[in-house]
Amino acid sequence: MLLEVKNLTAYRDSIPIVRSVSFHVNEGESVAILGANGAGKTTLIESIIGIISEKTGEVRFKGKDITRLNSEEIVKRGISLVPQGREIFSTLSVKDNLLLGAYTRFGRESMASIKETLEEVYGLFPILKEREKQLAGTLSGGEQQMLAIGRALMAKPTLLLLDEPSLGLAPQIRAKIFSSLEELHKKGITLLLVEQNTFYALRITERAYVMETGRLVMEGKSEEIAKDPEVIRAYLGREYREKWER
Amino acid sequence: MRKELKGLVIFFGLIFLFPLLVKSPYYIGVLVFWGIYSIITLGLTILMGYAGQISLGQAGFFAVGAYTSGILTTRFGLPPWLGILAGLGLSLLLSLFLALPSLKLKGHYLAMATLGFGEIVHVVLNAWVGVTGGPSGFGEIPALSFLGWKLDSEMSFFYFTWGWVFLFFLFSLSLLKSPYGRALRSLHAEERIPLSLGVNVYFYKVFAFLWAAFYASFAGSLYAHFMTFLSPSSFTLILSILLVLMIVVGGLGNLWGALLGAGILTFLPEILRTFEDFEMLIYGTFLILVMIFLPKGLVSLRRGKVATGD
Amino acid sequence: LIFGAEYRIGAVFAVTGPASWLGDPEKKTVEMLEEEINSQGGINGIPIRVIVEDTKGDETQTVNAVRKLITRDRVLAIIGPSRSGTTLAVIPIVEKYKVPLVSCAAAEAIVKPVKKWVFKTPQTDRFAVEKIYQYMKKKGIKRIGIITGTTGFGAQGRKHLLALAPKYGIEIVADETYAPQDTDMTPQLLRIKAKNPQAIVNWSIVPGQAIVPRNMKELGMNIPLFQSHGFGNIKYVKAAGEAAEGIIFPAGRLLVADLLPDTHPQKKVLMEYKRKYESRYQEPVSTFGGHAYDAFWLIVNALKAVGPDRAKIRDYIENTKNFVGTGGIFNFSPEDHNGLDIEAFEMLTVKNGKFTLLGD
Amino acid sequence: MLLETKNLTRYFGGVKAVDGVDIEVKEGTIKGIIGPNGAGKTTFFHLLSGHLPPQKGWIKFKGEIINHLPPFERARKGIGRVFQQPSPFENLTLMENILISLDISNSPSLFTSLLRLPSLGKSEKEKEKQAIEILHFLNLEKKLHHFPSSLTHFERRKMEIGRVLALNPSLLLLDEPTAGLSYREKEEIKEIIWELKEKGLTILVVEHDMELITDICEEVVVLNFGKKIAEGSPWEIKNNPLVKEVYLGEEYASGS
């Protein structure tokens, strides 16, 4: 088990938002968490990576307890996050944003291998290369989202957490991102994906959880969940039905 | 509004009873200064706490109010209330000049611009010897009189000052509880948002500057007639910073905080005076501790009771 | 000590803040004297207590402090404040409450016009200016440049320098000022230099007193430099370094006490104060401490003679004659609440890093 | 025409964000704007709402050129805008957030406010009623006195729509109103937009969700590199090969 969450309760302003949640992600797996707005998905992700420190329960990564660690320490152990709302460094250039993504790799790895990752990210999002010198805050919404994803990839994490990565992306790019996530996964990166675009989320993951008002209410293979009538009604649109049927 | 009124009645009731219980002119005198500073902070907290605009030049408007009314009454024999009005007029004019170009500035840049204004006023007070008396200052400013009642004792001045504090508090409260107050509070967000909702951001920023300048200038005139002597050393950047400290220590964006902060920081030096060389150590430590343990200011000690704003 | 069994005297000095170079020696002096009197059994067996309040040189603070001393501590008289501005700010209060106040600040405005309850011990800065001008006249200096700090002290000096020049046939060809935080007065000095004066007068407090001579030296200006009596502390000579050599300034005799002839009436007082202060505080005396010394004894002498009565103390001080203090020999009268004249000053100069009397 | 732009242009250095765009929006219609990321959609909205000055071209609203008007005056004239990034007034409650824009059309004088004359209370009451109506329409009336930080993303989005509705606008600019919402929530937003259209509002909407675009828009404009590359009914657009190539990608390649 790469990531194991036991009985996690997490608070915002002393209000419990995530309530005794337990789940796990195996090494090399890709897992989705679905759920309506306000279910507490972001809160769950943020308490795993240590942004939220007001919590009880246990989070284990690679067998070690990381519940009480700071996010910078957790990140060093190989978890990366594409945060909801992008959280880019708006007054730094696009390139600096990406380089900072590889902050933990500096000193450990050669400059060349970092540059290589940079080129990979540019390959994935050519627009970022074009905008290399621009201040990140002046990018368009979708470009910022690409930057946030690219920045997380720069760290070459073992476990990649994605909080609504497709938000604000054009259909073409969205498709591209999901297929590259699939590829990354094939290369061995473990994924934990929070996504409103349930169709894609279920297509590229192996397992999924459904979250409602702070609790995990359903767990299963992604394919099976995709067939669950309740899920279809609540999370999957008409578009999906058309496609799935096709 | 109801809830605040209850607090108001209790607070001002106690204040107005004070001189009758404690007859010491010393304490009454200190309370007069508390009142004078409160008037400034009640205005400044509108500008800083609600409209989110910083000013490190408030001592400048305080000085303009004090000097204008001081000079006009002493040199030209004008009645004090005319002097006060003239001070208010000049302050409003100056703050308009400062506010219009400052609309483009934010944060530290705005702080610098307002600080620059305050310093310019200070330099002029020092250098324009013929009119201001220069660094040596000038004295013998006549006392105020009110409805034929000469305000030359600490006690009478106390009631006069705190009467105004009460009125100014009510004005600020009414402002905040009106559409104007809401609009001012909306300035806290990125400018483009209120703009897109039809809020004339420029008007409200200028308005907040004028409001704060009005209060400061009025307080300055009171100060002049209470002290009866003025010199530039009372109107330095240190005072501007002190005023900001008062509203932050008291609780930013809260009228009670403005009152409380002004009170605490007026009394603290009185208490600490005996410590002399250690005073600075204690004072500095006090500020640090308040900010560490009560980052929202002293008013956060009593939640619930405090209303107005967030 | 039971209440009432002591004589309380208030003191308000700028112990901290920008004018602390005044307030600090003043405070040390009165504390030293208080102890001395009490160790000798007080006044007629009753100890005195000097309540020192720090004003930070700030007027609001001073007003509060004086009100406190008068109405809460009920002091018999007040020594200080240190600065002219703060003194002027408290005059209305002492006049109203009828408490004698002996200020340690120099401005003439404090005692002119005479205020019933207000006295002062420092030599009036006007006399300091006159002393300089007398000397200049003697030396045939007719065209001078003045440079003053924009503090109360500097401004008073400038006022007198400008006003008295015609009386001595002196023309002021350049009139420059600088702010207390300035680090370099070269621009002002250049303007003065361009007017070719025969001498320069610099009227300010530290550190301007040290920076101006240095800048002059850097600019190669070799004309004589006169400074105010505020230069009266050997520390400032050190701060100015070599550039201090040859600076001429008027001062009370405290700084050159050991150089006075034994017959000089002030010699004994001066030497005694100097010895006690320097052995106790391990630092050189300054004239400012001397002002507090004089103020203290004026009040205490009155207290000894007439007892604890504010009005009587005031009357006694007003009629004090031939009081030998550190600042000179005081002769008070209802028309003169300073009691000193121009003879209180000597002209001094710096030679080999030390103060010496300036011969003719 | 309610809104008309001609040759509207805005560059950022070398980036041609909006490049000579002409559009016309008929009163009472819903028009979609789509295009790849960075195509200039948001910038185009900035130009319409006055947050950026155009370098070339003009904007005509209700038959009047409004190029020179500052944003707040355009808002008062009836252009309401919802930003791409949620941006509530964090220090105001939900109710107050709405009241801000109600104040614009109904604000007693300063004098009345400071002296708290009775007319103040009357107008406040009136506005509160209107605000509650709006919140009710948006299904938010339960959270009246909440601060935005405790609302969900969805509620915040709705609140922003409410805030703009309080201006009583004739044109509504919505920038990705359903981004990050779940299917069910999208449906709710869709209902809201439909109802607004019923009420006679004209709406310009930027979206990346083609399903929403097809469902609500009568006409769609496609931007690419700041230029208008296509315009037509959603069905036409979906089958436009150029649009497929630059925007829709393979997902839609097979057509529906």
Added chain:
Amino acid sequence: MNWQNFLQLVLSGITIGSIYAFIGIGFNIIYNTTSIINFAQGEFVMLGGLILYSFHQSFHIPLIPAILLTLILVTLIGIGMERLTLHPVKNPTVLNMIIITIGCSIFLKGVALSIWGREVYHLPFFFPRPPFRIGGASITTQSLVVWVALIISSAFLYFFYRFTLLGKAMRACSVNPVAARLMGIKVKSLITLSFALAAFLGGLAGVTITPISLMDYQRGSLLALKGFAAAVLGGLGKEFGAILAGMALGITESLVAGYISSGYKDAVSLLILLFILFVRPGGIMGSKEEISLREL
């Protein structure tokens, strides 16, 4: 006035300006990691001067080791200040942090007062020789020392912020601390580091300017005011902004005092400063864009 005087005015303006600039760059360092103005920056300068005085003049340690010791000590004080006051605060607002630095400033002044008293201290020039003469104008050796130290420091900072990842990471801390932590950046440690760096440079400024400006316990804050003006006018966080603006301020002051009026020189130079700010709201080197993206 003639050419020679003009030259002299410019030279002393540059000396004055380099003092402002030197103090100004210290503000930038802390601003870069925290978005705050460190009101205690002037105290680092003051401590630099006074501690060197004690080491060199009172304990008679030779100049170079005394300077090194001073810088180490001031740096430690900077670290200590951050660790004890700012570090423990959870989620502080910018205003909270600024007020804490005001508290620290007052506290450090209090400490200096109790150690060094109220006296004005002076140090000899590092290279005691007569002033250089250039075209009839003179410039002291100590001014040259200040310039050299200033230029080396700012070249270092330029390199540090432009080309090292650590420098960029520091900037990231102020732009978005949460995201910075998500990159694995130890925000709190970098803030401590920036205080160390700012204290070091403040100390260096104090050490080099004290022979010119003299030093006492409250002179640091007075000078810091001008340093703050230089930092803001130049564009906060811009490596060369403070230098450019500091020089501009110094030369303006000097020329105004030399040609117009010494009494109003501060007013005139402040007016110019205000004017520049109104034309360029992000300072001389600052970009409008960046300002619009930043809260402060």
